[in-house]
Amino acid sequence: MERLVIFDMDGLMVDTETVSFRAWHEVMKGVGIDFTRKEFDLTLGRNNRDIAVIIKGIYGEEVPVDELFVKKIALAQRMIEEKLDTKPGLFELFDYLEANGYRRVVATSSHRTRAEFIVKKLGLEERIDGMVTGDQIRKGKPDPEIFLKAAEMAGTMSENSIVLEDSRSGLHGANNAGMRCIFIPDFTEPDDEISRTAYRIVESLAEVPKILEVAAWIR
Missing domain, CATH: 3.40.50.1000 (HAD superfamily/HAD-like)
Structure with a gap:
C-alpha cells in the first residue's frame, strides 16, 4: 500500500506568509489602501485568480490588481532571496x-x-x-x-x-x-x-x- x-x-x-503579507501591505499602501491582517487572512491558501477576485470584491473593480500583483511578486521574491x-x-x-x-x-x-x-x-x-x-x-x-x-x-x-x-x-x-x-x-x-x-x-x-x-x- x-x-x-x-x-x-x-x-x-x-x-513565507509573513513575507507575503509584508509585500501586499507595501504595494497596497502605494495605491492608498490599508491592507490589514484581516483582509490577508481571506487570501490564505488561494491561487492568484481567486485572490484577484477577493481584492476587487473588497476594494472595488477599479483597483489595478494586475499591476499590484506584478509589484507584490517582485517584492516578495526579493525578500525570500535575501532570507528564507x-x-x-x-x-x-x-x-x-x-x-x-x-x-x-x-x-x-x-x-x-x-x-x-x-x-x-x-x-x-x-x-x-x-x-x-x-x-x-x-x-x-x-x-x-x-x-x-x-x-x-x-x-x-x-x-x-x-x-x-x-x-x-x-x-x-x-x-x-x-x-x-x-x-x-x-x-x-x-x-x-x-x-x-x-x-x-x-x-x-x-x-x-x-x-x-x-x-x-x-x-
Whole structure:
C-alpha cells in the first residue's frame, strides 16, 4: 500500500506568509489602501485568480490588481532571496518519511516558477515525488482538484493520503478530496470549525511523525 503525505508550501514548509503579507501591505499602501491582517487572512491558501477576485470584491473593480500583483511578486521574491526561514521540523520530517517509505508531494497555490525556486533553495528538489502548483489547476483550494492531482501523481488513493496544511481553504480542500488533514497553524489560529474538521492539530511539523505512527491508514 502506497502512503502519501501532501505538503502545502507557504506557511507550512517555509515562513513565507509573513513575507507575503509584508509585500501586499507595501504595494497596497502605494495605491492608498490599508491592507490589514484581516483582509490577508481571506487570501490564505488561494491561487492568484481567486485572490484577484477577493481584492476587487473588497476594494472595488477599479483597483489595478494586475499591476499590484506584478509589484507584490517582485517584492516578495526579493525578500525570500535575501532570507528564507524554514518551519521547525521540516527536514527531520522528510528524513522520517523517506526512511518509512512514504510518498511526498507538494501541493501549493503558488506559481510553479516560484515553487520550484523555493523547493530548490531548500535542497528538497530530489526529495519529493512531485509538485502540483496553482497554475496547473482550474480551481483553487478549497476545491479538491490540487490534492486529487497530487494523489494521482503519486499513484495513491485519497484514503491513503494525509495532507499537511496551515490554511482554512487548504483544510477544506483536503477534506473535499476525501483526505485527512493535519492542521499546523501559521497565520490562521484554530477555531471551533477547524477543530471539528482537522484530523489533528499540532504546533509544528516536528509532531507529525508521532501522528503518522498511529494513523489508521485503512479505513
